[in-house]
Amino acid sequence: MKSNPTPARDRAVVIGASMAGLLAARVLADHYTEVILVDRDQLTGGHEPRRGVPQGRHIHSVLGRGDEILAELFPGIRDDFAAAGAASARIAGEVRFINAYGVLPRVEVTTPSICATRPLIEDVVRERVLADPAVELRDNTDAAGVMVDGGGRIRGVRLVARDDHRDLPLSADLVVDASGRSGRSVAWLDGLGHGRPPEDIVHSNMGYATRRYRLAGSTGRDQFIVVAARPDRPIGMAAGVVENDSWVVTLFGYGSHQPSGAEEDFLPQLEAIAPRDLFAAVLGGQPLGPVVTHRTPTSIRRNYQRMRTFPRGLIVFGDALCCFNPIYGQGITVAAQQSLVLRSWLESGSDDPRVFFRHAAPVVRGAWDIVSGADLSIPEVPGDRPLSVRVIGRYMSRLQAAAVGDPVVGHAYLRVLNLLDRPTALMRPAIAARVLRPGAAVRALAPTDPQPTAVGA
Ligand SMILES: Cc1cc2nc3c(=O)[nH]c(=O)nc-3n(C[C@H](O)[C@H](O)[C@H](O)COP(=O)(O)OP(=O)(O)OC[C@H]3O[C@@H](n4cnc5c(N)ncnc54)[C@H](O)[C@@H]3O)c2cc1C
Incomplete structure (x- = not known):
């Protein structure tokens, strides 16, 4: 990334102390004197689901790439997870993934991944982030808007205490919106005259x-x-x-x-x-x-990199940038990948949010292509299916069949599902040749019985 004169880095404020906000705070703490994490929920720990993260009651997996990044950002965190009671699973030695054609091969693609409830994962990560003296948590506090200077730069956030509704303006050199899928910045930017980001939406329902x-x-x-x-x-x-x-x-x-x-x-x-x-x-x-x-109801990708104007002093992160149909378990891992983009952006000395968004876009796209392609293969999901989507859909169906019987294809597929490789890895000639050979095609046309009986393979 290109370097600019180093901007002031006294205080960063992160809106949302869930997984994306925590990962952002971890990286920001290496560059800012003070990082303030704001959340409207009371964050008491105790591994209990909370109001601001209703998805926390449902199954959450951390994909292989996410697990690798967590271990890099928080050395020793696997021990912390284990100490908090989490189990772990080797991917795919201890993960049974059954698609339309059978069980994917038990090839190892990465180190064991965390098996725990979502609240436990979040609590362990939060404890590590807050152990850094540069990071402070202000929970039970709503971010109600952003503050702007005469030049149009974002200079902080307007906070409101939830208990007594006190206004608490907080200045900042950088504001990170990690407020989740509703993405507060969309309305704030519109109100400031920047318009709304172009969005891609898949109604997966x-x-x-x-x-x-x-x-x-x-x-x-x-x-x-x-x-x-x-x-x-x-x-x-x-x-x-x-x-x-x-x-x-x-x-x-x-x-x-x-x-x-x-x-x-x-x-x-x-x-x-x-x-x-x-x-x-x-x-x-x-x-x-x-x-x-x-x-x-939807997967939403917000293309901030395509906005004509965007104010300095703000970036959008995690689900607020892109939220997915959750069945592929990508959200935490994509937020972790974004945290590495954030780190490079900060290291480059750039002050231009559009540079961050431009570098985050391909990271988001890798996961988006997997899930939107899968969604559009479901007849009930509305949306255009141009020829390119139909051709890739047919190829992916053959690949899934081939992956069951061929450990080389299975390994490549599992690495992509775990966001360890980009989806284009599945188009490499060595993989395509195995997918397109006649035997694989026959299997692809004959899905297994609806009742999956291939257990314990
Ligand atoms: C049903 C379901 C299952 C999922 N399963 C998986 C999975 O298996 N694996 C996976 O990786 N991902 C999964 N996800 C996605 C994952 O939960 C998110 O991607 C992940 O939590 C990162 O999101 P986030 O931190 O950006 O937003 P969120 O987790 O939604 O958190 C947003 C935070 O912002 C706070 N907030 C919002 N507005 C304000 C405000 N104005 N002021 C102050 N605070 C505010 C909220 O209280 C909350 O803490 C799933 C999602 C769903 C819906």
């Missing part, structure tokens, strides 16, 4: 229903089991071991196939798609709470 269980029975070596949705059956499930020897079990479905969320429907809906060993272990097991639901 994804629904989740989740229940926590103590299992009675074994799933073999597998700590995490996924049954992917597919065009002819747009439902799936994911289940994984978490702290306290319990499992989070999630059903998901597109549009009219969303799980109902009714308690009496959960087991029948699970039985229709879960591998038999897992279903038996759930059936004989003990529910540890109610069924909870969540809807994610």
Whole structure:
């Protein structure tokens, strides 16, 4: 990145102390004297779900690349996770990933990944971030707007205490909006006359229903089991071991196939798609709470790099920049990847947010292409499917079939799903030749029975 005169770096303010905000704060603390993390929730720890992060009740996985970046930014954090009660799983030695054609091969793609509830993951990371004396948390505080100087530069945030509604203006040399999918900056920038960022939107209309269980029975070596949705059956499930020897079990479905969320429907809906060993272990097991639901109507990519004007002193980060249909578990990992872009931007001395957005765009695009391509393969998801999308969709279907029987293709596919490689890695001649050979094509045209029986492979 190109270097400019070094901007003042006394104070940075991060709006949102969830995963993206925490990762941003970790990187900012190496460059700013003071980093203030603001969140409207009261952040008491205790590994409990909270209001500002309703998705925290549902299954969360950290992909291979995300796990690598966490270990780099927070040396020794794997020990912290273990000490807090998290388990871990080798990808894919202890992860059973079932697609339309069977179980992906058990090739190792990275170091073991964290298996824990979302609140535990967030609490452990927050503890590490707040251990840095440069970082201060102001919770129970709303960011209500930004402050601007006469030259149009963002100079801080207008905070409001949630308990007594006091106005608390806070000046800053840089404001990072990590306020989640609603993305406060969209309205703030519009109000300042910059307009709105061009957005890409996919109406995936994804629904989740989740229940926590103590299992009675074994799933073999597998700590995490996924049954992917597919065009002819747009439902799936994911289940994984978490702290306290319990499992989070999630059903998901597109549009009219969303799980109902009714308690009496959960087991029948699970039985229709879960591998038999897992279903038996759930059936004989003990529910540890109610069924909870969540809807994610859209994936939204906000192309701030394409805005004609953008004020200095502000960047947008995490889900506020791009939020995904969650079934590929990408959000935390993409935020972690953005934190490396933020670090390079700060190291370059740049003060121009558009440089940050330009470098963040390809990172976001890698994950966006995976999930939007998968969404558009589902007939019920509305949206244009130009020839290029249809051709790639057909190729990806053949690749998924080939991946089941061919460890080389399986390895390449798992690395891309874990954001360790870009999707273009799947188009390399060596992989394409294996995907397009006649045997792979035959398998691609013959998806397996809707009831996945290939357990414990
Ligand atoms: C159902 C579901 C399942 C998911 N599963 C996975 C998964 O398996 N793996 C994965 O990597 N990702 C997953 N995600 C995505 C993941 O949760 C997010 O990508 C991740 O939390 C990073 O988001 P964030 O920090 O940008 O925003 P959020 O986590 O949404 O946090 C936003 C924060 O901003 C605060 N805030 C908002 N407005 C204000 C304001 N005005 N003032 C002060 N504070 C404010 C909120 O209280 C909150 O703490 C899932 C998402 C959903 C919906």
